[in-house]
Amino acid sequence: MMGKNDGSRQLTVRVKSAKKRSLSSKLWLERQLNDPYVAEAKRLGYRSRAAFKLEEIDKRYRILKPGMRIVDLGAAPGGWSQVAARKIGAEKGRGKLLAVDINEFEAVPGAQSMIIDFLDPEAPNRILEAMGGEADLVMSDMAAPSTGHSRTDHLKIMALCEAALELAYDVLSPKGAFLAKVLQGGAENDLLSGMKRSFETVRHVKPQASRADSAELYVLATGFRGRN
Structure with a gap:
């Protein structure tokens, strides 16, 4: 995993404007080309730079253990599933690792893919059936497409997190854990209050691999108290 300073010299790449390229796409491409995590992900064969975020969270909190049963919601393109598959063996x-997404994606070695909308009322039962029982961890790195309006983006990602949490309540085993992406913005208090009633410990995590200028955070809840 990368550290803050790997000792190598980074050369900044500037992207020339093109007639059909908007300023936002130009800035995104420039950021990608100059992102050391993107380059390192390619070198290690990870499908996304997000893999480093999960590695950092696990290094700090030891949430991935050999033999675990994990559901990865919104798994495509598979970066988190790659890390989890290696960590649990x-x-x-x-x-058992079940990689769930609404879109088709290349299978991750060691993981079972399920192409389904996790919002489907039948999704919890189908997931439990595919897992052959309850999960030890439900994790989600899902994010709705950005609108550029911070308040709207915050509400959309919080809605995704709430939906993922509702599914987790249906498929988690007692003492299980939940990990999901959120955005800072002030609308998460109700969500966190409910989580604190259902889990022994709830905390916010900001991996170094999350861009410094991003409002992105992760919420990690451990010690599921079980369904009422």
Whole structure:
């Protein structure tokens, strides 16, 4: 995993404007080309730079253990599933990893793919059936497409997190954990209050791999108290 300073010299790449390229797409492309995590992800064969975020969270809180049973919601393109599969030993037949997404994506070695809208009322039952029982961890790195309006984007990602949490309540085993992306913005108090009633510990996490100028955070809840 990368540290803050890997000792290598980074050369800044500037992207020339093109007639059909908007300023926002120009800035995004420039940021991607100059992002050391993007380059490192390519070098290690990770499908996204998000893999480093999960690695950092796990290094600090040890949420991924050999033989675990994990549901990865919104798994495409598979960066988180790649990390989880390695950590739990899924490629060697240990544990169970179910990678869930509404869109088709390339299968992750060691993971079972499920193409389904997790908002479907039947999704919890289908997930439990595919898992052969309850999960130890439900994780989600999902984010709705950005509108550029911070308040709107905050509400959209919080709605996704709430929906993922509702599914987690249906499929988690007692003492299980939940990890999901949120955005700072002030609308998360009700969500966190409910989580604190259902889990022993709830905390916010900001991995170094999350861009410094981003409002992105992760909420990590451990010690699921079970369904009432």
